[in-house]
Amino acid sequence: MHLFDYTRETTSLDGEWEAIPDQYKVFEEHPIANSLALPQAPENDLLNFDVDDGYSIQVPSCLGEVMPEFDHYEGWMWYTRRFTWSGHRDNDRTFLKFNSVNYEATVWLNGECLGDHEGGYTPFVFEVTDYLDEGENLLVARADNERREDGIPNEQTDWFNFGGIQRSVELISVPETFIRNYKIETTVSNDRVSVQVSTWIDGPQTEAQISIRFPELDREIELSPVGDERYRAELSLPRDAVTLWCPTSPRLYKIELECGLDVIEDRIGLRDIAIRDGEIHLNGESLWLRGVSLHEEAAGKGRSLDDTDIDTRFQWLNELDCNFARLAHYPHSREMGRKADEEGILLWEEVPAYWDVNFGDNDVQQLYRQQLRELIQRDWNRASVALWSIANETDHEDDTRNRVLPEMVEFVRELDDSRLVTAACFVDESDDGLIIQDPLADSLDVIGINEYYGWYHGNTDDMAVFQGHPDGAPVIISEVGAGAKWGHYGPEDQRWTEEFQAAVYQGQIDAITDNAQISGMSPWILFDFRSPSRQNPYQRGYNRKGLLDQRGRKKQAFYLLQKFYREKSGESL
Ligand code: GCB
Numbered sequence: 001m002h003l004f005d006y007t008r009e010t011t012s013l014d015g016e017w018e019a020i021p022d023q024y025k026v027f028e029e030h031p032i033a034n035s036l037a038l039p040q041a042p043e044n045d046l047l048n049f050d051v052d053d054g055y056s057i058q059v060p061s062c063l064g065e066v067m068p069e070f071d072h073y074e075g076w077m078w079y080t081r082r083f084t085w086s087g088h089r090d091n092d093r094t095f096l097k098f099n100s101v102n103y104e105a106t107v108w109l110n111g112e113c114l115g116d117h118e119g120g121y122t123p124f125v126f127e128v129t130d131y132l133d134e135g136e137n138l139l140v141a142r143a144d145n146e147r148r149e150d151g152i153p154n155e156q157t158d159w160f161n162f163g164g165i166q167r168s169v170e171l172i173s174v175p176e177t178f179i180r181n182y183k184i185e186t187t188v189s190n191d192r193v194s195v196q197v198s199t200w201i202d203g204p205q206t207e208a209q210i211s212i213r214f215p216e217l218d219r220e221i222e223l224s225p226v227g228d229e230r231y232r233a234e235l236s237l238p239r240d241a242v243t244l245w246c247p248t249s250p251r252l253y254k255i256e257l258e259c260g261l262d263v264i265e266d267r268i269g270l271r272d273i274a275i276r277d278g279e280i281h282l283n284g285e286s287l288w289l290r291g292v293s294l295h296e297e298a299a300g301k302g303r304s305l306d307d308t309d310i311d312t313r314f315q316w317l318n319e320l321d322c323n324f325a326r327l328a329h330y331p332h333s334r335e336m337g338r339k340a341d342e343e344g345i346l347l348w349e350e351v352p353a354y355w356d357v358n359f360g361d362n363d364v365q366q367l368y369r370q371q372l373r374e375l376i377q378r379d380w381n382r383a384s385v386a387l388w389s390i391a392n393e394t395d396h397e398d399d400t401r402n403r404v405l406p407e408m409v410e411f412v413r414e415l416d417d418s419r420l421v422t423a424a425c426f427v428d429e430s431d432d433g434l435i436i437q438d439p440l441a442d443s444l445d446v447i448g449i450n451e452y453y454g455w456y457h458g459n460t461d462d463m464a465v466f467q468g469h470p471d472g473a474p475v476i477i478s479e480v481g482a483g484a485k486w487g488h489y490g491p492e493d494q495r496w497t498e499e500f501q502a503a504v505y506q507g508q509i510d511a512i513t514d515n516a517q518i519s520g521m522s523p524w525i526l527f528d529f530r531s532p533s534r535q536n537p538y539q540r541g542y543n544r545k546g547l548l549d550q551r552g553r554k555k556q557a558f559y560l561l562q563k564f565y566r567e568k569s570g571e572s573l
Pocket of ligand 1: 329392393479524543
């Protein structure tokens with residue numbers, strides 16, 4: 001279960017760490033972690049590393065971005081950090097949290113192995129109450145970004161494999177019995193808004209009294225135990241007493257949850273997302289998703305975005321008049337969801353089950369569920385999150401995949417059935433036009449299609465013969481686009497020019513504009529991003545399908561999509 005961290009008492013462990021590369025994995029024989037268990041670093045001047053004198057590195061960061069000599073490095077990197085701890089207060093408990101390490105991390109505190117974690121984009125915690133020393137402490141994390149055949153993602157992706165401790169590291173202190181996580185679910189009817197609240201309690205005090213307050217709504221209710229350390233309550237409000245969250249009015253309410261000594265706060269939006277009559281409805285109103293896809297990447301920083309980078313991304317989304325964004329192809333940071341809540345941008349969030357995953361392997365399935373759980377339990381209170389996506393462009397002729405993916409859809413629904421489940425699928429060509437043959441589509445609430453007519457194949461207007469899904473399930477074009485090098489101009493039929501890219505956008509817009517089955521789009525992609533397998537002279541290590549380049553310079557297609565979305569925004573929320 002995720003550890004809720006917002007408004008908690010935290011000690012940041014960001015800042016200067018030491019990094020020791022271990023490409024041949026030889027230091028395992030003299031584990032750095034064990035040498036740190038000693039009161040002092042071992043007095044062995046033949047040791048081939050010094051735990052206190054590696055490469056100095058700022059955490060969080062992406063390895064090659066801050067240490068250019070490690071740009072294409074894939075393998076072990078030992079991170080060490082000394083810090084002082086002033087001791088526990090009363091019976092407080094303390095947790096060590098890594099918000100993401102790509103791809104696998106093994107962690108030691110004062111020589112004690114705390115455990116490991118696989119998956120490059122989700123947070124993980126270890127309880128360290130019994131391992132923290134008053135005074136000096138030694139923390140060691142081994143980060144391994146080697147790509148693996150049995151990983152999620154596996155060895156091949158169209159994005160760069162940045163390594164390192166990419167998001168913040170923190171110590172979080174909580175009372176002995178505390179609220180580990182909570183969940184808000186809202187349903188809206190004609191005249192009522194019903195809010196279900198669940199909390200999960202951790203600690204010895206099993207008979208806890210738990211309450212939730214909505215100060216701005218002047219409500220407070222007690223939660224009742226329902227087993228498994230879970231407590232629940234339901235609050236019903238007249239609809240006109242509440243401002244529902246939506247893109248044009250992203251109202252957030254403060255909540256306070258209290259369990260004995262533990263009090264947590266959050267700011268949440270109340271809203272209901274559902275499918276009705278083959279359309280996506282937000283709070284009972286039909287909605288067309290004006291979106292764009294984006295990677296979590298900033299020039300010179302990799303995936304370690306700061307607040308200014310996040311603000312810039314939302315400025316671009318707002319300039320385009322988006323009400324939606326696809327955070328591809330893996331969980332972006334928790335800050336993106338919070339910012340989207342404030343800005344009124346609906347989100348598609350996804351796990352990196354991308355292209356060829358080893359679906360038949362039990363360990364891979366377990367890892368798959370773990371990554372879904374870690375993302376969903378982190379972000380299930382974000383009103384902005386509308387869609388959980390379970391996979392991208394996986395082979396729909398593979399029987400194992402066709403058996404496993406519907407199970408993953410069910411797993412997501414068990415965790416959170418207050419959102420829509422989707423996946424990015426392919427379309428197929430037939431005599432009747434473009435059709436969806438992927439059997440997974442029958443399990444999804446919303447079908448994402450990645451189609452590159454006018455770029456990889458066919459013509460830009462081919463989508464005019466798109467047939468939709470036979471049962472009328474809404475379809476989002478989760479990817480469409482074309483490559484262009486910023487500043488490269490030429491005729492419309494010359495690839496890699498801004499004009500060619502803009503023409504593909506125009507053709508696609510014209511082809512889909514009257515198709516009632518299409519409920520939105522998130523073209524590929526907001527800005528150019530690094531990809532090692534893109535090496536022609538226009539690319540030079542970048543996928544060039546951005547509406548902006550990696551430096552934020554806009555291409556012609558940006559203005560074209562902006563014009564389309566401005567027109568569309570008059571029609572729905
Ligand atoms: C896709 C993938 C995306 C690629 C994109 C492309 O279908 O989902 O990750 O980057 O195509 O540019 O080819």
